[in-house]
Amino acid sequence: MAPQKAAQEFVGHKLLDREGNNVGRIEQIYFDDRTDKPTWVSVQTGMLGRRHSLVPLQGARVNEGDLMVPFDKERIKDAPDLDVDRHLSVEEENRLYRHYGVQVPGPRRGMQDQGDAQGRHAAGAAEETGMAGRATGEHGTDTRAANARAMNAEAADARTAEADTRSGRGRADAMADEDITMVRSEEQAHVGVESRESGRAHVRKSVDTEHFEQDVPVSHEEIHVERVPLTDEDRATAGNAQIGEEDEEIILHAERAVVAKETKPVEKVRISKEKVTDVQHVEGELRKEHVEVDREADHLTEDDYRGRRRPPAG
Structure with a gap:
């Protein structure tokens, strides 16, 4: 990467x-x-x-x-x-x-710049020491080296005095500025809702078999034999009847129950989702920063206090 x-x-x-x-x-x-x-x-x-x-x-x-x-x-x-x-x-x-829990990778930028400044300062001191050494080698005496060391010491003292002066001014400015500000922070809770899957509903149709019974009236034909006397018309029609065999066939009919099945729609089923609102209790912990002031021991004596509180003359 x-x-x-x-x-x-x-x-x-x-x-x-x-x-x-x-x-x-x-x-x-x-x-x-x-x-x-x-x-x-x-x-x-x-x-x-x-x-x-x-x-x-x-x-x-x-x-x-x-x-x-x-x-x-x-x-x-x-x-x-x-x-x-x-x-x-x-x-x-x-x-x-x-x-x-990760180790800081290498020196930070501010630390690196400070190290570069220290390196330049060390290089300058080495250069001055080298010049003093060369002077000693040329003249065979350590007078110039001693003078160089004295000049370096005076320069170091001057830098130290200047730093002390700046530090003194900083302390004086800090004492003059008696107001100290501090930012206090605390955590705030932002409670919201998120949607996640809570379950699934499968919709399917199944076929069940039910037993049914019903009485159905049916009819059938039977043979009925009835003997009736001949009329004059029957005798005239028959004429000279002859004796012989005769065969006739009669077809009989009977009804029986027949079941025919037919599929018809009977109702419509609609499946939908309904949103129900409920109340869920939420609790947690929030961190707050507290500002406390610890007063240090006062080093002023009672006489100093009296001197401070002494009213002006006149």
Whole structure:
């Protein structure tokens, strides 16, 4: 992740904790002022993404297009709340490193500038000592070396006196400015709601078989034999009847119950979701800063107090 272009490609991707849990969306990538290497990443956390957390990129690795860091989700969410839209100071960086338990990588910029100044001062002293040594070698005597050491001592005394003067002026200014201001901070709770899956309902139709019974009236035909006397007309029609065999067939009919099935829609079932509002109790702990003033022991004597409170003459 050394090139800036490659690091910027992760903006908008998910930031995963060491267990692979989604922490939030990556907002910005921060680069070191001295090395131009990606050092910090800001991510949206909290309810509805209202909070922004800074996470160090030490030990980060790519996981399926997203970025995974070696910290758990709770530690990231509890990181110090800083303004992510401005340049981070050295104190803020050290505070974040302490929160994540990460060792501060190398000297900070202010410490490096101070070390460079000390190095230049040491180089100048060595140069002066070298000049004194060369003078001693040329003339075979240590008079010039002694003079050089005396001049260096006087210059050092002058610098010390000047520093003491500046320090005295600073103490005098501090004593003159008796008002001391201190900012007291406290945590405020922003309570919101988030939607998450609480269950699922499966809607399906099933077929059940029910037994039914019903009495159905049916009819059938039977043979009925009836003997009736002949009429004159029958005798005239028959004429000379002859005796012989004769065979006739009669078809009988009978009714039976028949069941026919037919599918018809009988009702419509509508399935919908209904939102029910309930009250959930939320509690937690908020930290507040308290300002206490410890008065140091007064070194003034009673005579000094009397001298201070003595009314003016006249």
